[in-house]
Amino acid sequence: MEIRLFREYLVLSKLLNFSRAAEQLGMTQPVLSRHLKYLEEQFDAKLLNRNTHQVELTPTGQLLAEEAEKIVVQYEATFHVIREALGKSQSSLSIMFLGAATREFFTDFLVRFRKHHEAVEINCCDTDLDAIPDALDRHECDLAFLIRPDHQINDKQFKHIELFKDPLCIAVHKDHPLTKKEQVSITDAADYPIIGVDKAVSPLSGECNSYFLERYGVSYGPDVVSPNLPTCCFNLELSTNAVVILPKHQTHLLGKNSTFLRVAEADCQFNVELIWDPKNRNPSISLFIDELDAFLKDHTGL
Template identity: 45%
Template sequence: MKIHLINEFIVLSQVLNFSKTAQMMNVTQPVLSRHIKYLEDRLGVALLRRDTHKVELTTAGKLFAGEARKIITQYESSLAVMHAFCGKGRHRLAIAFLGEAIHSFLISFLNRFHQSHGDIAVECRDSELDEALALLDSHICDFGFLIRPNFMAHDPRFSTLSFQTDPLCVAFNKQHPLADRARVTLREIGDWPIIRVDPQAFALSEAYSTQFLTGHGVEFALAREYPNLKTCCFNLEFNKQAALLMPRHRGYLLGDNCVLVDIAEEDCWFNLELVWDNKNANPGMGIFLREFKNFIQ
């Protein structure tokens, strides 16, 4: 059984989307389907239930997902032992990061890291949170620079180091009655129709927007959902009534007819975090962690 097939299954078990997994693993969707069918035939059991609307793990699939992680961990550990015996080291790190909030910070750190450790190649790829966690889980990526709502629980499989925060804000059309305010409360926002990203396009859409309202006991009316935040911002240009919750760093997506307003509540923000799996045997990770901790001090 080939290791890359097991890696593909681990990612698919997290993402539960064939097209997204195929894109992440740099294969076509038909090839990914054949690989999963091969695993199912080899194991003699169905690992997934598939229809036109969703993909979910069977009981056997959930069991094999756990066993597959053990296989990858043992494989990488054995590989590290043999490389050490032969006097070879793994001089490559792969990083998943979440867009603009991390981009400038990551570039600054990597420029400094390369000055001291030019022998360690670092590859970076932009991804969404669910994709990044799947890449970390399969050890395709060694580190993730992620952003998540402050109330979202940490995944117990990973270690986390917070290094910055980004406040929650609300975007209005400039003709909105609240647009000229310096700060507004969540309860005031709840009085207006809300637009957000469609959860079918981004599974964590609620957590990144309207869950801040429900977490404070604020009821709201959902006006529209759009496939991504950029489309939400575009449509806000023509909607003088709606409100759009978003992190401050995404404010560049707003057009000339919209403004970004601060939230009055002081417990609404996003954490910027470095995330990794302690079971990952890549020897370069210890060096990277030490340099990063020195960088943020």
């Protein structure tokens, strides 16, 4: 049985969402479903229960997830030991990034890195916020560019380098009452129905919005739930009274009937960061970090 099937199953067992798992793995959902069916046939057991509302592991599915993780870890450790014994150090990096938030910066930096380290193979994947922590923890990726509120940077599990700030904005219909105000506060958003991402689908994305509101004593619903931010912005086109809270780099998602307003509070902004797991022994990580430090010194305006 191919090791990639276990890797795919581990992603699916963690996300419990076929579309998100397929996107993270860079494959189509039907292919992922076929691979799951193959595993179920091999073990002659049902691994996941699916209905219109949720996906959950069966007891056998949970057992396979635990055993598959041991197999993948041992597989990677064996390759690492043999390559070290042969004097062949690891020379590849797997990197995740968050679309428009980091694409331009990442592209500029990667051009420089490849000039100085041509032997290091770089594998990149555009993903969503919720997929990154688990991928780093499992060492399915080595580094990740992400965006998160500043209160989250003190986690002890990952190291990080802050790159730049991205301000929080409130998106509204062009006929919304807030467009008449000279300054808009984060608390102003609480006076109107909030269209937001479903926390059950994207917990970390939902937490980002709730954090900014709860910091100012406002509880976060949202009033209208959407599966993702593009859908939130689409629904905003149809409402002259609702608001969508989003970072500035995502304002390109707004339609022709919508606009965005910068939030007045100076502490309502995101950090754009690079994070990695210090327990990951890939030697190419230190090369990447050193090169990034030099790049940032040459680009102090970021």
